[in-house]
Amino acid sequence: MTTGPSGCQDEITHFAINRSAGYPQLFQLLREPSMRDSATQLRNSVRKPLGLVFPVLSFFLLLALCSWWYLGLSISQFFPDLNYSSIAKEFLSRALSPAVEFEGEYRGTGWDTVPWKAAKAALFTVQFAGFALTLSIVIGGVLGVLSSQYFCRALAGPQASEQARWKTSNGIVIVSRTVAVALRSIHELIWAVLFLAALGLSNLTAALAIALPYGGILAKVFSEMIDESPRAGGEAILESGGSGLQAVLFGIFPICWPDIAAYLLYRFECAVRSSAVLGFFGLPTLGYYISASFENLYYGEVWTYLYALVFVVALLDLLGRNLRRGIDCAAPRLD
Amino acid sequence: MQHQDSIDQLWRDRSRDWKRTWLWGAFAGLLLLSCILSNPNFDSVFSERRITNLRRFLSEVIPYPIRQGGSVSDTCEWFFAILWEKGFESILVTLAVSILAISIAGVTSFCLSFFSARSLCSRSDRRFFLTRAAGALLRAWFMIVRAIPEYVWAFLAIALLGPGAAPGILALAIHNHGVLGRLGTDLLEDLPAKEAMALRRIGATEAQIAVSTITPLVSGKFLALVLYRWETCLREATVLGLLGISSIGFWVQDSRARNRYDEMIVFIIFVLMIVLVGELVSIVTRSIIRKRYSERIAYREKFTGEISAS
Numbered sequence: 001m002t003t004g005p006s007g008c009q010d011e012i013t014h015f016a017i018n019r020s021a022g023y024p025q026l027f028q029l030l031r032e033p034s035m036r037d038s039a040t041q042l043r044n045s046v047r048k049p050l051g052l053v054f055p056v057l058s059f060f061l062l063l064a065l066c067s068w069w070y071l072g073l074s075i076s077q078f079f080p081d082l083n084y085s086s087i088a089k090e091f092l093s094r095a096l097s098p099a100v101e102f103e104g105e106y107r108g109t110g111w112d113t114v115p116w117k118a119a120k121a122a123l124f125t126v127q128f129a130g131f132a133l134t135l136s137i138v139i140g141g142v143l144g145v146l147s148s149q150y151f152c153r154a155l156a157g158p159q160a161s162e163q164a165r166w167k168t169s170n171g172i173v174i175v176s177r178t179v180a181v182a183l184r185s186i187h188e189l190i191w192a193v194l195f196l197a198a199l200g201l202s203n204l205t206a207a208l209a210i211a212l213p214y215g216g217i218l219a220k221v222f223s224e225m226i227d228e229s230p231r232a233g234g235e236a237i238l239e240s241g242g243s244g245l246q247a248v249l250f251g252i253f254p255i256c257w258p259d260i261a262a263y264l265l266y267r268f269e270c271a272v273r274s275s276a277v278l279g280f281f282g283l284p285t286l287g288y289y290i291s292a293s294f295e296n297l298y299y300g301e302v303w304t305y306l307y308a309l310v311f312v313v314a315l316l317d318l319l320g321r322n323l324r325r326g327i328d329c330a331a332p333r334l335d
Numbered sequence: 336m337q338h339q340d341s342i343d344q345l346w347r348d349r350s351r352d353w354k355r356t357w358l359w360g361a362f363a364g365l366l367l368l369s370c371i372l373s374n375p376n377f378d379s380v381f382s383e384r385r386i387t388n389l390r391r392f393l394s395e396v397i398p399y400p401i402r403q404g405g406s407v408s409d410t411c412e413w414f415f416a417i418l419w420e421k422g423f424e425s426i427l428v429t430l431a432v433s434i435l436a437i438s439i440a441g442v443t444s445f446c447l448s449f450f451s452a453r454s455l456c457s458r459s460d461r462r463f464f465l466t467r468a469a470g471a472l473l474r475a476w477f478m479i480v481r482a483i484p485e486y487v488w489a490f491l492a493i494a495l496l497g498p499g500a501a502p503g504i505l506a507l508a509i510h511n512h513g514v515l516g517r518l519g520t521d522l523l524e525d526l527p528a529k530e531a532m533a534l535r536r537i538g539a540t541e542a543q544i545a546v547s548t549i550t551p552l553v554s555g556k557f558l559a560l561v562l563y564r565w566e567t568c569l570r571e572a573t574v575l576g577l578l579g580i581s582s583i584g585f586w587v588q589d590s591r592a593r594n595r596y597d598e599m600i601v602f603i604i605f606v607l608m609i610v611l612v613g614e615l616v617s618i619v620t621r622s623i624i625r626k627r628y629s630e631r632i633a634y635r636e637k638f639t640g641e642i643s644a645s
Contacts, residue, residue, distance in 0.1 A: 053554045056620070060561075064438040067431030077501035088495040130369030185610040187574045189486070190587060190603060197591050197599065198392040199385055204375040261359065273484040280486065290487065294494065306483065313482035323358060 091299045098307055099300030103293075114301050117289070118308035125285040126312060128207065129271035135211035136271075137264070140218025143183075145248055147176035147219055148226040150234065154244030176219070184216025188274050192281055206283050210274050214267060221263055225256045265320040269313060276309055395596045414601060421586050422605050429582040429609060432500055433565060433572040436507035440568075441561040444512045445554075447473055448519030449545055454531075455523060474520065481513030485571045489578050503580040507571055511564055518560050522553055562617050569613040573606050583609065 080088035099114045101107075145151050152169035186194075192201070192209040199205050226248060234251030238244070242251075253260075279287025286309050293301035400409035450456055451473035456466045485507055492502035526549065534544050576584025583606050590598035 052623075053558055056558055060434070060438055060441075063434050067435045070427065070431050071435075071500045073435075073501055073504075077496065077499060078505055080495045085495065085497075091491075091495060127369040127372050130366045131373040131375070134366050134370050181611075182607065185570075185607050186603060187570050187606070189574045189577060190584065190606060193577070193587055193591055194599075194603070197596060198389055200388065203373050207373065207375065265362075273482075277484045277486040280490070287487065291490065294490070306487075309487075310479050310482040314478055317478065317482075323362075 087297075090297075091302070094299040094303055097300065098303035099298065100304075103298035103301055104296065114304045115308075118286070118305050121284065121286045121289050121305070122308045122312045125275050125279075125309075126272055126316075128203075128275045128283070128285060129210075129268060131203075132207040132210035132214065132275060133264070133268050133271045135207055136214035136218055136267070139183075139211060139215030140222060143176050143180050143215060143219035144222025145226065145245070147173055147180055148223040148248070149173055150226055150231065150252070151244050151248050154234070154238055154247050177223075180216045180219040180223075182216070184213050184220065186213060188213050189277065189281075192278055196281065201282055203283075206275075206278055206281075210271060210278065214271065218263075218267065222260070225259060226252055229256045262320075262324045265323060269316045269320060272313060272316060392596060395594070396600055398597045398601075399595075417598060417601050418605075422583075422602075425576070425581055425583045425586055426605060426609055428500065428580070429569065429572045429576075432504050432507065432575070432580070432582060433568040436504045436572070437511060437561060437565045437568045439504070439508040440511035440515055440564070441557075443508075444477075444515035444519055445557055447477075448516050448523060449549075451477065451516065451520050452523035453520075454526065454528065455541065455545065455549075473516070477513045477516035477520070479513070480509055481517060483510065485510040486574065486578070489575050489580075493578055493580075498579050500580055503572070503575045503578075503582075507568055507575070511568055515557075515560060515564060518564075519553075519557055522556055522560070523549070526552060559621070562620060566610070566613045566617055570610060573609060 080092075082089050102114060149169060152172045153166075155169070155172075188210045191212055192206065195201060195205040195209050229252050231252070233255065234247040237247040237251045275283070276286045279285035279289070280291050282288065286305050290302055290305045290309075293299075293305065398410050398413060400406075400413050450466075451470045453470065456463070456470040488506035488510055489503050492506045496502040496505070530548050530552075531544050534548060573583045576582035576586070577588050579585065583602055587599055587602045587606070590596070590602060
């Protein structure tokens with residue numbers, strides 16, 4: 001066994017795998033003088049990565065305390081007062097008994113029940129989310145390719161000098177990145193309020209309200225993937241006379257399409273949630289029926305629509321996870 | 336071309352996975368179908384009435400001082416008056432709400448994700464049945480809580496708790512608790528198993544392993560996830576104002592309702608400013624962490640590399 005950090009590791013690993021040994025032998029090993037330096041180094045290397053976590057954590061908690069004081073909150077504000085508020089009591093008591101028949105004066109016949117209406121609304125939500133996602137793929141694709149350094153450098157042509165490439169690339173990249181940041185910083189509901197004021201809310205404008213910020217987010221993701229992918233294929237295409245667009249589409253995109261596809265599945269789930277929320281503004285998705293039933297005080301129907309929303313999103317999440325396991329993508333950071 | 340035959344042969348021999356192709360083709364087909372079904376009536380959007388509406392809107396977006404014939408300095412005065420009266424307080428409220436919400440969500444989900452990670456709570460011993468069942472229940476809980484968007488949670492919370500910042504914080508905290516729980520579970524399941532395995536063979540209990548070894552390994556990455564989610568929390572906190580909390584969204588809705596579109600644009604600019612501040616903070620923090628840890632991470636990588644090689 002060699003001494004030094006690697007030697008220490010060999011001993012300990014060998015010892016841990018060999019189950020017949022016990023604690024005293026481990027301590028004996030670590031106390032030997034030849035092992036001491038490496039043991040200390042091993043201990044230091046394990047402890048220190050925690051070093052910055054406590055300062056950041058305490059800073060965050062300090063900020064949280066300041067926020068608590070600034071907002072003037074108290075713990076009782078976080079719990080519904082069940083003696084005082086009958087809304088809370090009635091609403092929470094219907095949690096386990098969602099409505100199957102309509103609670104108002106309307107009486108449907110045959111299939112026309114609340115779960116059926118919830119199913120139709122859920123289907124419309126998913127369909128609308130698909131529409132919004134398609135628009136956002138178009139926007140995000142164009143912006144993403146334009147804001148990637150690789151594509152803009154390749155635009156100058158394979159024979160151009162390094163300086164010419166730098167000149168063309170920087171302007172385009174900066175402009176399109178700024179546009180993408182501006183698009184994605186504004187929440188889709190604020191875009192919806194803007195479109196409501198400017199154009200009135202229709203299918204297309206509501207889909208654009210979701211598609212514009214999602215396009216900005218997709219542009220950032222696409223440009224990062226294009227810039228961080230291995231470039232061998234793209235270089236080969238550029239050298240054999242292809243244009244920059246061909247290099248990106250046929251050289252780089254096939255390498256990173258599993259990650260892009262996984263991210264698109266996650267974005268689809270987000271789009272379903274966003275289009276459900278747009279229902280609060282009048283679009284006939286699940287959010288519309290939730291807000292309408294709540295304001296009519298039909299709490300059972302509200303729970304039915306909530307369960308339908310949870311079911312749809314959970315289904316999409318499971319589908320996404322199964323599909324992602326089938327393709328070979330690096331574990332994507334998804335939430 | 337002399338190599339055309341070999342190129343054709345390569346193309347014919349490419350690996351084809353029909354199941355994968357069918358699945359992704361179905362996904363793309365569904366997207367196309369949803370486009371067609373949504374009936375985007377492009378003509379109606381650009382009809383006469385809407386164009387006049389749009390023109391009127393754009394004319395009203397021009398700031399009030401300029402419309403009255405004032406100068407640029409008048410416009411700046413008007414801008415800073417809005418910032419002073421309504422902007423500062425709502426920006427601070429937005430920041431406060433987002434920080435409180437993400438702190439509550441981070442702490443609770445960190446504790447709970449230890450119990451829902453499959454690598455920590457499921458073994459084939461019979462006495463682990465309860466732990467496995469609890470883990471599955473927790474994963475389902477994170478899923479359900481995550482599926483309901485923050486806006487819906489806030490709508491319900493405001494209806495149940497009354498207006499104020501507390502229901503907004505609760506709503507954001509609950510949703511992000513679900514999100515961070517799912518992310519933390521994935522993080523814990525993807526950890527390299529060598530350290531935990533070695534300690535288990537020595538005879539440490541699961542709780543000892545979790546506290547001594549896994550917490551240091553995971554807390555750095557979990558903090559990075561919390562910072563990442565904080566940016567989203569900030570965006571959502573601005574929008575929760577549309578429901579009545581006094582963050583920026585409230586003033587956006589208020590100025591739209593009064594048909595003061597120039598003020599609405601000013602508040603949207605404030606939203607942009609807040610989000611950019613959030614991104615700046617996270618970039619700075621990430622570069623600090625990366626700078627301090629690059630050497631130590633390299634040293635640790637050398638160790639783990641040698642363990643896995645031996």
